[in-house]
Amino acid sequence: MKDCRSVKITTLVDNDAWMIGLASSWGLSLYVEIDYGEERHRILMDTSGSSDVLFTNIRKLGVNLSDVEAVFISHWHMDHCGSLSHVLPLLRPQTPVYVPSLNPSGIRTVREAEGTPIVCSNSLSLMDGVMSTGEMIGGVSEHSLVINLRDKGLVVLAGCSHPGIVNIVKRAQQVSGVSKVYAVIGGFHISSKREGAHVAEFLQKSDVKLVSPCHCTGASARDAIADIIKSRCVKNGSGKVWTIG
Numbered sequence: 001m002k003d004c005r006s007v008k009i010t011t012l013v014d015n016d017a018w019m020i021g022l023a024s025s026w027g028l029s030l031y032v033e034i035d036y037g038e039e040r041h042r043i044l045m046d047t048s049g050s051s052d053v054l055f056t057n058i059r060k061l062g063v064n065l066s067d068v069e070a071v072f073i074s075h076w077h078m079d080h081c082g083s084l085s086h087v088l089p090l091l092r093p094q095t096p097v098y099v100p101s102l103n104p105s106g107i108r109t110v111r112e113a114e115g116t117p118i119v120c121s122n123s124l125s126l127m128d129g130v131m132s133t134g135e136m137i138g139g140v141s142e143h144s145l146v147i148n149l150r151d152k153g154l155v156v157l158a159g160c161s162h163p164g165i166v167n168i169v170k171r172a173q174q175v176s177g178v179s180k181v182y183a184v185i186g187g188f189h190i191s192s193k194r195e196g197a198h199v200a201e202f203l204q205k206s207d208v209k210l211v212s213p214c215h216c217t218g219a220s221a222r223d224a225i226a227d228i229i230k231s232r233c234v235k236n237g238s239g240k241v242w243t244i245g
Helices: 051-061 084-090 104-112 165-176 193-205 219-232
Strands: 006-013 029-035 040-045 070-072 096-099 116-119 124-127 130-132 145-149 153-158 181-187 210-214 241-244
Touching: 006 051, 006 145, 006 153, 029 145, 051 084, 070 084, 070 124, 084 104, 096 104, 096 124, 104 116, 145 165, 153 165, 165 181, 165 193, 181 241, 193 210, 193 219, 210 219, 210 241
Parallel strands: 040 070, 070 096, 096 116, 153 181, 181 210
Antiparallel strands: 006 029, 006 241, 029 040, 124 130, 130 145, 145 153
16 A cells, blocks of 8 residues: 555544534544645545534634545444535535445435545545545444555544444555554444443554544543553544644
């Protein structure tokens, strides 16, 4: 798998607000900027379920949707794709929309807004150093975004982790051919201390430097992760920005 120089990840929507003045709602949306040195590409990962919250935060954060070159929908739950029909008309015609599985109403939404649906049944490269894990099943069909950073390793962005965040990280390593994982960010879909401890032990053993469990990660699970990996566990929220690389 090729690599990129750095990545900037801005949380547009999360359950909580990181920055004063930004809105929050149940859901997730990330604005991902991939830097190659001479050029930069931008991906919108998930759209959250509230277009009002999404557009309020986009405006306050100064994000220009016309710069978005691809949309990545982790799965078809409304808190991740509910604003898609509002977003697509603001993007360039034929913008690729990467989805994990066929969903008749979702695909119809993409096509009616002149987007181009791309089903990631298997792992697929979006651009140099960026790929989908491919569809994974865990009660819900879902895929995750994988970015390979030069000299750092993988950044794994998960929507809701229905297939399990440990399984997602392992799949990311497998399909990328890169064993080193630098960061894991997104909803972990766990709630108990026991589940949190299990995930934290795996991430600690894998020497992951940055972990940000958010959205559908319960407080008890999040606390258990922080207890084990300490300062490597970082809170997320609307307006949170990471620049890695």
